């Protein structure tokens with residue numbers, strides 16, 4: 001296993017990039033800790049595969065370096081980097097049995113036959129294919145073949161890193177959950193450095209110790225699922241993580257208060273004056289619906305009952321605002337206002353989170 005360092009890394013697919021917009025991957029400096037499980041999360045085209053392919057050596061970055069445990073591997077081919085990689089679609093040898101497919105990376109490394117047999121048996125069980133080990137891969141479903149690809153990725157214990165690029169896309173939903181659990185277990189057992197690319201937040205949040213959120217070629221936040229939930233560093237993280245995502249309002253800032261439209265909202269701390277575009281972000285979990293009194297005037301568009309809670313779809317001056325209501329809690333009669341729990345409020349300047357200078361004095 002290895003610590004992976006990205007040093008002034010950036011990539012443009014163009015021969016002579018000019019502006020930042022020409023870069024599929026904007027400058028990035030970061031250490032990926034040895035033995036940690038990362039999810040690389042973002043919507044289509046944000047640069048996830050570009051970054052993963054640079055780490056694996058399939059793509060040479062146009063700028064900067066990649067280091068494994070301090071050693072520069074930027075010019076090393078994939079094979080020299082000692083990594084396992086699983087792609088979105090299966091890569092299997094059709095003429096070989098499932099067993100031989102799984103054993104292939106181990107035979108390549110010259111492991112003793114007994115060791116290979118044990119590892120293959122174990123991985124066969126992990127991917128739910130123990131009973132099919134002696135079958136030829138040809139004729140198996142795409143789903144089964146992808147499980148073999150995953151198994152081949154997981155079979156070696158001595159890799160520097162395990163890289164997955166949307167590996168569960170072709171897997172049926174129930175098996176998805178099962179395989180994700182197995183990957184997590186594999187990580188707990190062997191402590192591999194793992195990087196898992198996905199555009200699915202559930203996949204990212206259930207798999208990873210740390211989630212790396214990408215937006216428009218840039219890493220906008222690296223954090224634990226809890227950090228992404230409580231302190232989204234960028235408004236995109238707020239929208240993208242959470243279901244529904246964070247409510248974002250244009251606001252004016254004045255010390256320990258923000259003004260949204262005509263409504264004054266008390267903030268959890270005092271903020272310095274800003275010159276950029278100010279927005280206030282608050283998740284539906286911290287948005288309370290009440291009747292009369294303080295708060296932003298809203299109307300109820302509709303109520304969705306999703307079992308554990310209700311999602312209240314509200315309207316504030318034509319903007320959709322969401323609030324959550326715990327199961328069993330009635331919608332207040334005549335509800336027409338929303339207020340925010342101060343601890344759930346984040347402030348943004350030009351989409352990036354700004355920190356309060358001081359905590360708000362207790363009233």
Ligand SMILES: Nc1ncnc2c1ncn2[C@@H]1O[C@H](COP(=O)(O)OP(=O)(O)OP(=O)(O)O)[C@@H](O)[C@H]1O
Nearest residue numbers: 013014024042043044045046047048049050051199
């Ligand atoms: N070989 C290439 N040549 C030119 N541009 C490319 C190439 N590969 C990717 N791009 C562009 O780089 C940007 C990032 O693409 P990338 O595939 O890394 O995104 P992604 O987040 O992995 O998306 P997806 O989830 O759709 O695979 C996109 O604008 C894409 O069009």
